[in-house]
Amino acid sequence: MKIIQRNEVTSLKRSVDQGTEEQRESVKKIIQEVRTEGNTAVKRFTELFDGVSLDQWQVTEDEIDEAYESVDGEFVKILSEAAANIRKFHEKQQSNSWFHTSEDGSILGQKITPVDAAGIYVPGGTAAYPSSVFMNVIPAQVAGVERIVMVTPPGKDGKVPAGVLVSAKLLGVTEIYKVGGAQAIAALAYGTESLTAVDKITGPGNVFVALAKREVFGDVDIDMIAGPSEIAVLADDTARGEEVAADLLSQAEHDARSSSVLVTTSEKLAKDVQQAVHNQMETLPRYEIVKASIEDYGAIVICDNKKEAISTINEIAAEHLEIVTENPFEDMAKVKHAGAIFLGPYSSEPVGDYFAGPNHVLPTSGTARFSSPLSVDDFVKKSSVISYSGQALREHGDKIAQFARLEGLEAHARAIETRKGRWE
Ligand SMILES: NC(=O)c1ccc[n+]([C@@H]2O[C@H](COP(=O)([O-])OP(=O)(O)OC[C@H]3O[C@@H](n4cnc5c(N)ncnc54)[C@H](O)[C@@H]3O)[C@@H](O)[C@H]2O)c1
Ligand SMILES: N[C@H](CO)Cc1c[nH]c[nH+]1
Ligand SMILES: [Zn+2]
Incomplete structure (x- = not known):
């Protein structure tokens, strides 16, 4: 992991991935064909990109029950506890319609209504994400959305990972389709013979998913364009190198393009973390992804003082920010841009990915400058009222x-x- 100077930070900044010309063209073509051919195109692209031929792409009740039977009871308990925490947090985000009566008898107000149907994209590919089921479905349920449709790519065996189906079952989601990538986004946006179109599409995914969401935006609403995961850690001498390194690696393992940055005033911590990152990554099962991510998008920035360190953190505007310093709350007050902020030595990033309650779908690529985590607000809309x-x-x-x-x-x-x- 390279050590860089404050003035080199600009090189770490990334803009939202626009994909290559070839990827953009391919996504446009996929969307167009799904619009005109419906199920036939969905089947064709699933064969092409996921390597599986499916006659029936809606998940059946039997498949959901089979998944439920196949997982460990202890895992189901953990999932249930996490879901309860996430629901409790999101219930606090609910906002109410309001009406104000003036002295002349006029009533002005704002009426809040959930969208009728939400489509949730749960990424597949190189990992399974039951946690993303919770993070997308729960805010939609809290908002009062009546129809929630889930799409997720099938594995090579034509199945959806059991954990994903169990999470859906725990939340009572029953309309699930085995389809991923741009074809899934097109099916949600425009509908096919067997899938009725939705009004809002949320959920993270790879570049094909992101480009497709950008392409259908306007015909339906979308949450955001989520890029590869990112973590920035602001730490001083009070932090332990081993722990900071482990947290940096937790996000590096998501994607070869994930970024992990330590910003510190301590040269000793910088050296400890550099050493620990290299030692720890050797033993990680996703070593190839982690190595590429750390080499290309990992960095340690040494700053002269706290003020400079915080201004660096604001410049990076990371998806996840950990503050492991003597006075984390005091430092947080000066942070302007970050998707989620984790304070103190015990708030390791995965606490938020899985369990604490706040949403893990967060603004990436510096977009925390102007956007917010996925929330109940994403699934409602407001109507002005004038009487x-x-x-x-x-x-x-x-x-x-x-x-x-x-x-x-x-x-x-x-x-x-x-x-x-x-x-x-
Ligand atoms: N921000 C978050 O909250 C969060 C959570 C979980 C995952 N993620 C991110 O989501 C991403 C998941 O990516 P993934 O690829 O593993 O799964 P994915 O589900 O996003 O993409 C898989 C789909 O991509 C399509 N595809 C693959 N190659 C293609 C090609 N050449 N042309 C057209 N389509 C193609 C396939 O149809 C496949 O179904 C990762 O970057 C991960 O970091 C983010
Ligand atoms: N850290 C990811 C968001 O950037 C979310 C996630 C899901 N599972 C594990 N992590
Ligand atoms: Zn994660």
Whole structure:
């Protein structure tokens, strides 16, 4: 893991992945073909990209039950406890419709309504993500979404990993399709003979999933374009090198393009972490991914003082930020940009990935500068409510008509004035 200077940090910054020209063209073609051919195209692309031929791509009740029977009872208990924590956290995010009555009897307000149908993408590929089922489905349920559809790529055996199906069963999700990549996003956005289109698509995925979400945005809503996982650790002499290294590696193992950065004022910690990262990664099962990630996107930044370190952290605007310093809360107050902030020596990043409660679908690639974690808000929309009283129109009608004429919109003015008889 390379040690770099403060002025080299710019080289670590990444913009949202736009894919290659070839990938963008391929995604457009997949979407177009799923739109026009429906199930036939879904089947063809699943054969091509996932190497499996499926006649029935909706998961059956028997498959869900079989998955449930196959997993250890202890695992189900852990999943249930994690789900309860995640639900409790997201329930705190609920917002209510509100209405305000003025003295003239007018009522103004905001009505909150869940989307009718949400499509949840659960990544497959190189790992199984039961935790992503929870992180996407639970906020949708808390928001009150009536129809929740899950899509996830099939494995080479044509099956969905048992943990993913068990998580879905624990939450009561029954509409699940074995389809991944851009074809899954197209099916959710435009529907096929067997899958009715949804209104909102959420969930992380690889570059094909990300490009497809960008492409269908506007016809449906999406949550965000989530890039490869990232972690930044702000640490001082009070941190233990072994622990910081382990946390950096936890995100490096997601993807060869994941990034892991330590920002510190301590040269000793920098050297300890550098050594520990190299020792620990040798024994990791996903060694090849971790090695590529650490070599290409891993770095230790040594800063002269705390102020410089925090400004570096703000510049990186990481998906996950750990603060392992003498006064983590004090330092957090100065942090402006981070998707999720983990404070103190016991808040190791995986605590948030699986169990604590906050969402693990977070802004990446510096987008924490302007966006937020996936939440209940993503599954609701707001309608403005206006109930004007006669008294209010009497008082303000002329001003509204004048405003309309100022814009040259006579029909607007007359719509107001046609009620003049009522207010005179
Ligand atoms: N941010 C988060 O919360 C979070 C959580 C879990 C995973 N992730 C990320 O999600 C990503 C998962 O990626 P993945 O690839 O393992 O699984 P994935 O499910 O995103 O992608 C697999 C699909 O990609 C499609 N595909 C593969 N090669 C293709 C090609 N050449 N052309 C067109 N389509 C192709 C296939 O149809 C396959 O079904 C990782 O980057 C991981 O870090 C993020
Ligand atoms: N760290 C990932 C988000 O960047 C989420 C995840 C799922 N499973 C394990 N980790
Ligand atoms: Zn993770």
